Amino acid sequence: MYASQKLYFQLTVTDTKTGKIIRKTRKRLCRSFVIQYLKLLETTMRHVHNYAGDVISVTDTGNTARNVQATNRSVYDFWSLDAPEDEDTYGIVVGSDNTAVDNLDYKLNTQIADGQAAGELDYSAHTWLTSAEVGANVDMKIQRPFINNSGGNVTIEEAGIYVICLDSDDVLRYFCIVRELTGTVTVADGQTATIDFTFRTTV
Numbered sequence: 001m002y003a004s005q006k007l008y009f010q011l012t013v014t015d016t017k018t019g020k021i022i023r024k025t026r027k028r029l030c031r032s033f034v035i036q037y038l039k040l041l042e043t044t045m046r047h048v049h050n051y052a053g054d055v056i057s058v059t060d061t062g063n064t065a066r067n068v069q070a071t072n073r074s075v076y077d078f079w080s081l082d083a084p085e086d087e088d089t090y091g092i093v094v095g096s097d098n099t100a101v102d103n104l105d106y107k108l109n110t111q112i113a114d115g116q117a118a119g120e121l122d123y124s125a126h127t128w129l130t131s132a133e134v135g136a137n138v139d140m141k142i143q144r145p146f147i148n149n150s151g152g153n154v155t156i157e158e159a160g161i162y163v164i165c166l167d168s169d170d171v172l173r174y175f176c177i178v179r180e181l182t183g184t185v186t187v188a189d190g191q192t193a194t195i196d197f198t199f200r201t202t203v
Helices: 035-045 072-077
Strands: 004-015 021-024 056-059 065-068 078-080 091-095 127-134 137-147 154-166 172-187 191-202
Touching: 004 154, 004 172, 035 056, 035 065, 035 078, 035 154, 035 172, 056 172, 072 154, 091 137, 091 191, 154 191, 172 191
Parallel strands: none
Antiparallel strands: 004 021, 004 191, 056 065, 078 154, 091 154, 127 137, 137 191, 154 172
16 A cells, blocks of 8 residues: 545535534545645745745735745745635635536635625534544544525535635735535535535555
8 A cells, every 4th residue: 555645525414503414425435635735735845944945935815925934923824725704715615606626726716704794694604623643544624514504505616725825925814725516515504514625644
């Protein structure tokens, strides 16, 4: 068996009040790391200890190339993912477009906004299952619920992971590292869609 790093995806729709499961997709292997994932990883590694790293050009969610480098001042704002409740600029995010995933995707094609108006979902806080040995693997799971209080149906077609990083001018930027097609998942008013991403390594 070869060593590997994989990402798995699962979506569960429940009744918000009772917690009853309405629909649960199978846990499946993602094929959705986009170029920003490796570019930001390169940024964290491509430097000599205790020195600023090389500048790497990375495209943010606004389709603008940003210069990013590892520095002492960027330690608290690099790969930040744990967005709080009602924050839809980073963390796990969802959208409504089913265009095929491309290596160069820099955002969800049509993100669903946080809120309670028509077509919106209420973004909840993340839950983490810390890195640990699970059977023959080591897993880290990140989960985020999306509550529909819009008064109508909201359809999810895509999900992704956005992270925050400081650029070389000390300005916070947002980068998409994962974009995954979910299939058509309709979330009715009064239901919650919970997205699970599981990072897995195997030796």
